[in-house]
Amino acid sequence: MSAASAAAASGVQVQDLSASYGSAAIALREVTFTATGGQAVAVLGPNGGGKTTLFRALLGELEATTGSVTVHGTIAYVPQTERSRLDFPVSALDVALMGAYGRTPWFRRITAGDRAAARAALERVDLADRAGTRFGALSGGQRQRVLIARALVQDAHVLLLDEPFAGVDRTSEEAIMGILAGLRAEGRVLLIATHDVEQARGWDRVLCLAGAQIAYGPPAETLTNAVLEGTYGEEIVMLDCGHRAVAIQHHSH
Amino acid sequence: MEILRSGLLQRALLEVVILGATCGALGVWLLHLRHTYAAESLAHAMLPGLVIAALVGAPLLLGAAGGVLVAAALIALAARDTRVGPEIAVGVTVTTAFGLGAVLALAPDVPARLGELLFGDLLGTSTSDLVAACALGTCVGLALCAGHRSLTATVFDPVAAPSLGVRPGRVDLALLILLALAVVAAVQGLGNLLVLALIVAPAAAAIRLGRTVGAQITLAAGLGALAGLLGLVASAELDTAAGASVALAAIALWLIAALLAPGAPQATGGRRSLVEILVS
Numbered sequence: 001m002s003a004a005s006a007a008a009a010s011g012v013q014v015q016d017l018s019a020s021y022g023s024a025a026i027a028l029r030e031v032t033f034t035a036t037g038g039q040a041v042a043v044l045g046p047n048g049g050g051k052t053t054l055f056r057a058l059l060g061e062l063e064a065t066t067g068s069v070t071v072h073g074t075i076a077y078v079p080q081t082e083r084s085r086l087d088f089p090v091s092a093l094d095v096a097l098m099g100a101y102g103r104t105p106w107f108r109r110i111t112a113g114d115r116a117a118a119r120a121a122l123e124r125v126d127l128a129d130r131a132g133t134r135f136g137a138l139s140g141g142q143r144q145r146v147l148i149a150r151a152l153v154q155d156a157h158v159l160l161l162d163e164p165f166a167g168v169d170r171t172s173e174e175a176i177m178g179i180l181a182g183l184r185a186e187g188r189v190l191l192i193a194t195h196d197v198e199q200a201r202g203w204d205r206v207l208c209l210a211g212a213q214i215a216y217g218p219p220a221e222t223l224t225n226a227v228l229e230g231t232y233g234e235e236i237v238m239l240d241c242g243h244r245a246v247a248i249q250h251h252s253h
Numbered sequence: 254m255e256i257l258r259s260g261l262l263q264r265a266l267l268e269v270v271i272l273g274a275t276c277g278a279l280g281v282w283l284l285h286l287r288h289t290y291a292a293e294s295l296a297h298a299m300l301p302g303l304v305i306a307a308l309v310g311a312p313l314l315l316g317a318a319g320g321v322l323v324a325a326a327l328i329a330l331a332a333r334d335t336r337v338g339p340e341i342a343v344g345v346t347v348t349t350a351f352g353l354g355a356v357l358a359l360a361p362d363v364p365a366r367l368g369e370l371l372f373g374d375l376l377g378t379s380t381s382d383l384v385a386a387c388a389l390g391t392c393v394g395l396a397l398c399a400g401h402r403s404l405t406a407t408v409f410d411p412v413a414a415p416s417l418g419v420r421p422g423r424v425d426l427a428l429l430i431l432l433a434l435a436v437v438a439a440v441q442g443l444g445n446l447l448v449l450a451l452i453v454a455p456a457a458a459a460i461r462l463g464r465t466v467g468a469q470i471t472l473a474a475g476l477g478a479l480a481g482l483l484g485l486v487a488s489a490e491l492d493t494a495a496g497a498s499v500a501l502a503a504i505a506l507w508l509i510a511a512l513l514a515p516g517a518p519q520a521t522g523g524r525r526s527l528v529e530i531l532v533s
Binding site: 061075076077079083084085088089090094095098099101102104106154 | 285399400402403405406408409410412413415416417418419463464465466469
């Protein structure tokens with residue numbers, strides 16, 4: 001996909017979205033935001049705050065109870081690498097090729113073009129030399145890059161990244177930041193679920209969720225003490241006289 | 254060798270080699286998806302249905318389906334009681350179903366051959382059994398080829414699989430249907446109890462030895478067929494029960510694989526049962 005076509009095609013519009021799991025109580029309420037091509041949006045919030053619910057609604061896996069979701073362009077989900085089966089014998093190339101599954105009917109083989117696209121995607125995330133390596137044998141950061149390569153094979157205009165920096169060392173984090181910067185420059189939309197308040201200041205927009213939308217906008221306007229306290233409640237610690245904030249998270253995984 | 258001259262044994266050999274290869278290949282995915290407990294439960298839960306079908310002369314497949322449906326309904330009912338919960342509901346229902354099936358199959362006034370539903374009778378393999386095994390092998394082979402990518406995505410990450418166009422619920426259901434068909438097709442030869450050995454042991458050995466999923470499936474099919482051959486030859490030479498000898502041969506092959514590759518990766522975690530403890 002060329003940078004120009006990505007910029008022209010991509011975008012996410014969410015209007016008054018509420019969503020729930022079956023007959024259970026509403027998991028996410030009153031979310032309204034727009035992200036256009038080239039924007040990176042940090043989705044900030046505590047565990048259970050609705051980040052996963054929002055992603056599932058964007059992916060079409062969860063129907064909106066009220067409101068609407070419009071996605072312009074192909075959408076891909078980049079999960080947390082810890083959730084993948086590391087004992088399953090698939091190579092980095094095999095995982096990247098999964099990005100072609102959705103467009104390949106069961107009775108057809110993966111095409112040579114898709115194989116070439118998978119190799120190109122691995123090269124783009126600087127893992128061409130690890131194509132044949134077992135996915136479980138890669139480092140956390142390398143696995144995360146393979147999963148981003150898979151989204152590239154999906155030809156995604158909109159990427160939903162679920163805590164892409166969790167369990168990743170500093171070097172890999174910088175590598176991933178570089179890749180994401182490149183994707184933004186091509187006009188793709190990135191939605192990045194994160195717990196890192198400081199990192200969220202580096203993205204174009206911040207969406208704060210705590211069962212409902214608390215705030216949406218540029219980081220300077222959004223990441224105020226009042227909004228962070230509204231988002232995290234007791235689980236936020238202010239440092240440097242309120243200039244820095246650290247979210248205390250209790251991971252279930 | 255006697256086995257090559259006797260028509261009876263030739264048919265049994267063909268049956269057990271086809272079933273071994275089919276169950277082995279299917280077993281790789283069942284183990285990767287951590288469905289060993291489900292396989293064990295499913296096989297046991299269908300026993301009363303199989304016995305009743307045999308008693309009234311109905312097709313075994315119908316009886317198996319009925320047995321599984323009744324067990325599933327009972328599990329769902331019991332699990333609705335919060336004091337019981339799903340774990341206890343499965344355990345109690347499956348054990349009850351199996352006990353009921355065994356009582357029916359081994360009762361003094363039912364035909365003697367019904368006991369074979371538990372332990373099988375390879376030497377009684379009929380032409381229709383062979384046809385059923387061939388049909389099962391073809392069906393499982395085609396289904397595993399057609400579903401290879403869906404199975405791969407489901408095992409790798411069932412949460413992310415829908416975003417790749419794969420529906421893990423359907424994949425699980427399809428695999429469990431294939432498992433039910435395999436148990437029904439194999440029940441005459443190996444019995445409701447011993448068929449699990451051919452599903453689990455060759456696959457567990459292949460997962461230790463194979464470096465790719467494709468290699469594991471090929472290896473499991475080969476080891477399943479080999480277990481059938483070795484078990485039947487041992488049975489003929491040592492005059493032991495054929496089905497049990499095949500099951501023991503399959504376990505012996507797993508032991509050899511475990512010794513050859515002691516530190517090899519193995520599907521781990523999730524729900525464990527007695528059978529799963531065996532393969533870990």
